[in-house]
Amino acid sequence: MSTQHTGTRNGAGAPPRPATETRPAAPRFVESVSLIAGREITMRLRSKAFLISTGILMLAVLASVVLGSLLGGQSEATKVAVVGSAASAVEGNAELEGVPVDDRAAGEQLLRDGEVDAVVAPAASDPLGVVVIGLDEPPNGVARALAVTPSVELLEPAAVDPTLAYLVAFGFGIVFFMSAITFGSTISQSVVEEKQTRVVEILLSTVSARALLTGKVIGNSVLAFGQILAIAVLALLGLMLTGQRVLLGGLGASVIWFVVFFAIGFVMLAALFAASSALVSRAEDVGSVTTPVTMLVMIPYVLIIVFNDNPTVLAIMSYIPFSAPVGMPMRVFLGTTEWWEPFVSLAILLATAAAAVFVGERMYRNSLLKTGARVKLGEALRG
Known part of the structure; x- marks a missing residue:
């Protein structure tokens, strides 16, 4: 007796089906970081508020250089x-x-x-x-x-005019303070917004928390570094065009050191801003958790304004990681550093930044999916 086979799921008449279903491969860490960093940069560059504030800052820097040239120039002969x-x-x-x-x-x-x-x-x-x-x-x-005046000699002449030293100190302090606060606040708002809207849950299904944090830090650091670099180039170019070559010669090296120290210092601060913001789930609570980091940015600004003529305070500031981006370039401008001191200070800043990124990544990863009440610091560190 012959039997007739009917078409079944695995019968000969059915189309072949692969043994396992293929899923798209998850992006690698570097690819994830690049995508997130590019997203952060694109969103900021599309923001009219960011572009307008950057343009105003550029104009303010250029105006200060030009006014300094006009006010500091020699008056007409009587x-x-x-x-x-x-x-x-x-x-x-x-x-x-x-x-x-x-x-x-x-x-x-x-x-x-x-x-x-x-x-x-x-x-x-x-x-x-x-x-x-x-x-x-x-x-x-x-x-x-x-009038006939006698010759005057100084036993310990000041290397830099005190008024000029104050203006340079104020410039370093205000640029560091404004850039760190502006981009730090941007990172904080982005972290809380993604956590509050549960967008972060979708992101974490594709990329790791480490990649998400790294992308945010790198993206905003690139923007902050680019802004600082543009300010430095514009200031140096303004000094050249206005004929202030004497000031340019003394300011050039300190500006370069400021850019280097700021680039590393901002990575440290950005990681701390992101980690502290992950502790809360509402935008209204961001200020309470980021206040300690804000104070770490504000204290160097206040100290450099008040103690710009105090060599002891400046020496201490130049080796503390949170104030080194302002203190060490200021000492370089004043000519009170040995050649090796900026490198030692930079090494300390690098080590501190690495530690801050490590601790910040742990807090960020352990707090990101916890909504509702504020996550305690100890809980965020333990996991």
Whole structure:
């Protein structure tokens, strides 16, 4: 008796089916980091607020350089009418521009017409042999320019003008503070937003928490570093175009060190901002957990403004990782460092940044999927 085989699932008439279903391979760590970092960069570059704030910051830097050149430049020489032999007292004086006249009456007429600010005429009774004539008030500026002053020597001359040192310290401090706070807040808001909307659960089904954190840190670090580099290039270019080459020579090395220290220091701060933000699930609670990190950024800013002329405080700041990005470049500008000191400080900063990234990654990974109440620090570290 013959049997007839009907088409079954695995029968000859059915199409062949693979033994196992194939799933798309999960992206590797480097690919995941690249995708997340690119997403962070793209989102920021598409933000009008970010572009406008960056443009305003660039204009502020350029304006400060130009105004510094105008305010710090030499003022125009004061015009004075010079009578006869009094020309020898004015000749060679960079502060005065002599206008020769035939006699005292001609000089006084120019003074009344507003052509000159004073008249310098011979005077036999004066010890200097000249008299300075003003219109309605004593021409003290002209008198000071003609005054004979003794030579002055300093036992310990300052290498840098104190006012200039303060301005440079303020510049380093405000740039570091504003960039760290701006991009640190961006990272914090991004972490909490993804956690609050449960988007992070979808992301973690594809990439690891380590890749997610690394991508966020790298993406925002690239933007912050690019902004700082643009500020440095714009400032140096402005100094060159405005003819402030003396200042450029002393500021160039310190700006380069500032960029290097900032790049590493920001990675450290970015990891801490992301890790602390993962402890909460609501945007309203971000400030409470990121306050310690914010204080670590604010303290160097305050110290560099208050103690920019204190070598002891600056020396201590240059070796503390959270203040080294400001303290060490400032000491390089002042010329108070040995050649090896920036490298030692940089090594300390690198080690601290590595430790911060390690601890931050552990806190971030252990807290990311915990919603509701704030995650305690000990719990985030233990897992």
